[in-house]
Amino acid sequence: MKIVSTIAEVRQQVREWRKQGLSVGLVPTMGYLHEGHASLIDASCRDNDRTVVSDFVNPMQFGPNEDLESYPRDLAHDAKLVEDHGGDLIFHPEPSEMYHEGFSSFVDMTVLTEELCGLSRPVHFRGVCTVVSKLFHIVQPDRAYFGKKDAQQLAVIRHMVDDLNMDITIVGCPIVRESDGLAKSSRNTYLNEAERQAALVLSKAIFEGMSLVKNGETDCAVILGKMKTLIEAEPLAKIDYVKIVDCATMQPIPVLDRPALCAMAVYIGKTRLIDNFFTEDL
Numbered sequence: 469m470k471i472v473s474t475i476a477e478v479r480q481q482v483r484e485w486r487k488q489g490l491s492v493g494l495v496p497t498m499g500y501l502h503e504g505h506a507s508l509i510d511a512s513c514r515d516n517d518r519t520v521v522s523d524f525v526n527p528m529q530f531g532p533n534e535d536l537e538s539y540p541r542d543l544a545h546d547a548k549l550v551e552d553h554g555g556d557l558i559f560h561p562e563p564s565e566m567y568h569e570g571f572s573s574f575v576d577m578t579v580l581t582e583e584l585c586g587l588s589r590p591v592h593f594r595g596v597c598t599v600v601s602k603l604f605h606i607v608q609p610d611r612a613y614f615g616k617k618d619a620q621q622l623a624v625i626r627h628m629v630d631d632l633n634m635d636i637t638i639v640g641c642p643i644v645r646e647s648d649g650l651a652k653s654s655r656n657t658y659l660n661e662a663e664r665q666a667a668l669v670l671s672k673a674i675f676e677g678m679s680l681v682k683n684g685e686t687d688c689a690v691i692l693g694k695m696k697t698l699i700e701a702e703p704l705a706k707i708d709y710v711k712i713v714d715c716a717t718m719q720p721i722p723v724l725d726r727p728a729l730c731a732m733a734v735y736i737g738k739t740r741l742i743d744n745f746f747t748e749d750l
């Protein structure tokens with residue numbers, strides 16, 4: 469397993485693999501890897517001859533008052549996890565390698581980015597689409613792997629690949645949870661003991677929503693009402709949003725009459741956590 473920090477080194481390695489006729493998978497990450505990322509690397513190693521993991525905290529997708537500076541970083545830990553799971557190359561660039569002076573081109577998207585996280589994080593998806601496009605151009609993978617925990621991001625990337633005719637298969641992988649239900653996230657490290665306990669309210673509400681849908685409830689107001697009541701009972705939790713949206717457009721729907729995503733963002737203290745389920749997965 470190699471770690472490189474320049475675009476030229478990634479390109480050279482991928483060219484060598486291509487000459488040997490090998491397929492390439494890409495797992496884009498912001499590092500501080502956990503079992504959720506490991507499941508993406510496992511899926512890539514299963515489907516491709518070689519796997520590249522990008523490890524880059526992308527400044528462009530953070531708003532001015534967000535956690536860019538405090539976002540956890542640990543390359544040595546990441547390298548061990550990638551190696552243990554069979555990854556072949558880590559691309560760990562400095563911001564200046566990705567965004568040279570005078571950088572002024574962006575990939576932006578309407579409609580799908582207007583709701584959910586796009587509402588509370590207005591610059592986020594422009595940063596995600598731009599960096600992911602760059603990573604796709606740099607690595608030119610056959611397949612790229614994203615977690616369903618960032619459900620809107622997955623939908624946005626699938627849509628971008630389709631809109632811009634990128635010849636890459638996007639693979640969405642299931643949410644990985646702690647044994648008590650909390651969805652794995654690098655941001656869970658921000659939680660103190662009381663907050664960690666309080667954070668369980670997200671998965672409890674998700675499981676409640678899933679069970680209502682499985683039992684035939686189709687009225688989104690009823691489902692969301694019960695989920696919100698559960699969250700509001702937790703004093704350390706503050707809802708950013710809990711919504712049910714059309715999977716294709718990410719726009720809210722009143723009735724479950726098509727494939728839908730039920731998604732939430734909730735502050736536990738100062739930490740903003742997300743969780744969701746797709747009705748099609750039930």
Ligand code: PAF
Pocket residue numbers: 496497498524526529596599600618621
């Ligand atoms: O999901 C993430 O970790 C990031 O948004 C991504 C896709 C690596 C882009 O920076």
